[in-house]
Amino acid sequence: MQPIDFRSDTVTRPSAEMRRIMVSAEVGDDVFHDDPSIDHLEHYAAELLGFEAALFAPSGTQTNLIALLVHCQRGDEYLVGQDAHTYKYEGGGAAVLGSIQPQPISNQPDGSIALTDIAAAIKPDDFHFARTRLLALENTIGGKVLPLDYLGAAEKLARSRGLSLHLDGARLFNASVKLGIDAQQITRHFDSVSVCMSKGLGAPVGSLLLGSRDFIHAGRRWRKMLGGGMRQAGILAAAGEYALQNNVQRLAEDHANAALLANGLAQVPALKVTLPQTNIVFVDVAAEHAEKFAKHLAANNILVTGSTRQRWVTHLDVDRAQVETALRIAHEYFDVN
Ligand SMILES: *Cc1c(COP(=O)(O)O)cnc(C)c1O
Numbered sequence: 001m002q003p004i005d006f007r008s009d010t011v012t013r014p015s016a017e018m019r020r021i022m023v024s025a026e027v028g029d030d031v032f033h034d035d036p037s038i039d040h041l042e043h044y045a046a047e048l049l050g051f052e053a054a055l056f057a058p059s060g061t062q063t064n065l066i067a068l069l070v071h072c073q074r075g076d077e078y079l080v081g082q083d084a085h086t087y088k089y090e091g092g093g094a095a096v097l098g099s100i101q102p103q104p105i106s107n108q109p110d111g112s113i114a115l116t117d118i119a120a121a122i123k124p125d126d127f128h129f130a131r132t133r134l135l136a137l138e139n140t141i142g143g144k145v146l147p148l149d150y151l152g153a154a155e156k157l158a159r160s161r162g163l164s165l166h167l168d169g170a171r172l173f174n175a176s177v178k179l180g181i182d183a184q185q186i187t188r189h190f191d192s193v194s195v196c197m198s199k200g201l202g203a204p205v206g207s208l209l210l211g212s213r214d215f216i217h218a219g220r221r222w223r224k225m226l227g228g229g230m231r232q233a234g235i236l237a238a239a240g241e242y243a244l245q246n247n248v249q250r251l252a253e254d255h256a257n258a259a260l261l262a263n264g265l266a267q268v269p270a271l272k273v274t275l276p277q278t279n280i281v282f283v284d285v286a287a288e289h290a291e292k293f294a295k296h297l298a299a300n301n302i303l304v305t306g307s308t309r310q311r312w313v314t315h316l317d318v319d320r321a322q323v324e325t326a327l328r329i330a331h332e333y334f335d336v337n
Contacts, residue, residue, distance in 0.1 A: 003301040004322045009171075009200040009254070009279060009315035018202065018242050025238035029231050030056075031224070037234030041241045045208045048244065049193060050184040053216035055209045056237055057228045060085075060170045063194035063209040065093045065226065066219045067166045068134070070211075071192070074099035077130035079121050079163070081107040084138045086168050097226075101130045111144035113137070115157050122161050132161075138168040139186060143258075143280030145175045148185060155189040165189060170196040170207075174278040177251040191215070200251055200279060201243035202316050205236045247316060254279040257314040257323045264327035265312075268334045281312040289334075296333040302326050 005011045014022065028034030042054040057063045064086045072078055078094065080087040082104040086094070094100040105117045113135075123129035135158045139146045158165050167190040169175075176183040187193045192211040197203035209219055223229060230236075258276040265283055266273040272284040285293055290307040297304060305311045314323070 001301050003303050004318060004326050005303045006312040006314065006318065006326070007303050007305050009313050010198060012200075012202045012315050012317045014204050014239055015202065017246075018239050021242050022235045022239050025234045027232035027234035030233055031229045031231060035232065035234040035237070037241070038237040041237040041244075042208070044241055045195070045244065046210060048183070049187045049195070049210050051187070051193070051210040052213045053211065055216050055219050055223060056233070056240070057207050057209060057223055058205060058230065059198075060168070060194055060196040060207040061090045061093065062223070062226055062228050063207040064090060064136075064166075064168055065097065066209055066222045066228075067192045067194060067211070068094040068100055068136070069098045069222045070215055070218045071134045071164050071166060072098060072100040073133075075101075075130055076133040077101040077103050077123070078134040078136050078166075079103050079105060079113070079118055079132065080136045081105060081111075081113050081138060081141065083107045083111075083142065084136065084168065085170065086136055086138070103130075103132070107141065110147070111138070111141035112146055112150050113154075115153055118154065118157060119161070122163070132163065134164050134166055136166045136168060137190075138170075139175045140171045140178075140278050140280075142282075143171075143174075143276055143278045145178050145277050148179065148181070151186065151189045164191045166191065167193045169193045171199060171278070173248045174200060174251050174255070177249065178255060178278050197240040197243045200254055200315050201240075201247045203236070203239040203243040206240040208240070250316065251279070253320075254314040254316065254318075257318065257320055258312075260320065261312055261314065261323050261327065264323075265330060268331065270334060279314045281314075283310040283312065284308065285310060293330075293333055297326075297329065300329045302329055 025037045046054040122132045197206045262281045270286040274282040294307045
C-alpha cells in the first residue's frame, strides 16, 4: 500500500497537468528581470490579492523575513504571536539577520492576539526601548481562522499607533475558502502579505510577498542578499500560477476530509480530538497508547507527526477514501487494545 501521508500539506507532489505546464513554461534570467513566467505570476498575484506588486521567492520563511527586513530597521521591534511561525519556526531570522527585536505575545485560544495585549506591548518613544514598528499576524494559525471583525479591529489599533501590519498568510486561502469570502477581504487589512503556494495549493516550491511598489522594490534587494535571486525559475512560477488558478476552491475538500477524520478519531475514548476549522487536526493521545499507536500507524503506512500530541494534515494528495482507510487502521488498534 502507498503511504497515506498526513504529516503536512507540504508533501504534495505536482500533478501531471501541473508538470505539463511547467515543462512548457517560458523562462529567462529573473535576476535580469527576464523571466516572463515569474513576471506573469507576480502581476497575477498582485491583482488577485489587491496589491500594487508582488515578489516570488523560494520559501515562506524567506518572504516573511524579507517583509520584516523591509518594515523594520536595526533596533526596531515587531509584535508577534508566541505561537507564530515567523517567531517560533524560522530560526529567529529577523533577530539574527536584521537586528530586529521580536516582542512575542501570547496567542488566545482562537489564534488571535488580544488587542489589550497589543496595546500594552507598544513601547513609548523613549530611548530605553526598541521602536515598535510592526504587528505581524498569521492566518490560518494552527489551522484556525482569525475572525474578520478581529482583523478590522487589529488594523484600526495598529494604524492609530503608527504601526504597519504584516500577514503571514502561508495558508491564507484555507482561511478565505473556510469563510466563503474573497481573499482580499482578509488581505486588505495588511500592508504586506506572504502566501505559500507549496502547501495545500500543491506547487513544488514557491511563496509570494505582496505589498506596495516601493515595498516590493526594497524587498527585491533583500531577496538577492538572502540568496533568493533565482534564474530560470519560471518553471516554478508556472506551477505556482497553476496552483493559484486551480487548487484554491478545492481546499474545501481538504476541510471536509479533516472534519471526517476528526469525527472518526473522536469516537475513540483514548483520543482527545480538537475539531478542525480547516485542514489541520490535533489529536491528544492517552499517554499509555501514544508510542504503540504511533508504531501501529507507521507499520500500516499512515504517516503523522507527534506521538502524545499528533498532528494530522489533509491536502490534495489525500482523498476521502484514504481518510476512511486511515480511520479503519486507527480504529483497528483501539479495538484490539
Ligand atoms: C510553512 C509556513 C511558513 C514557511 O514556509 P516555508 O515555505 O516552509 O519556508 C510560514 N508561515 C506559516 C504559518 C507556515 O505554515
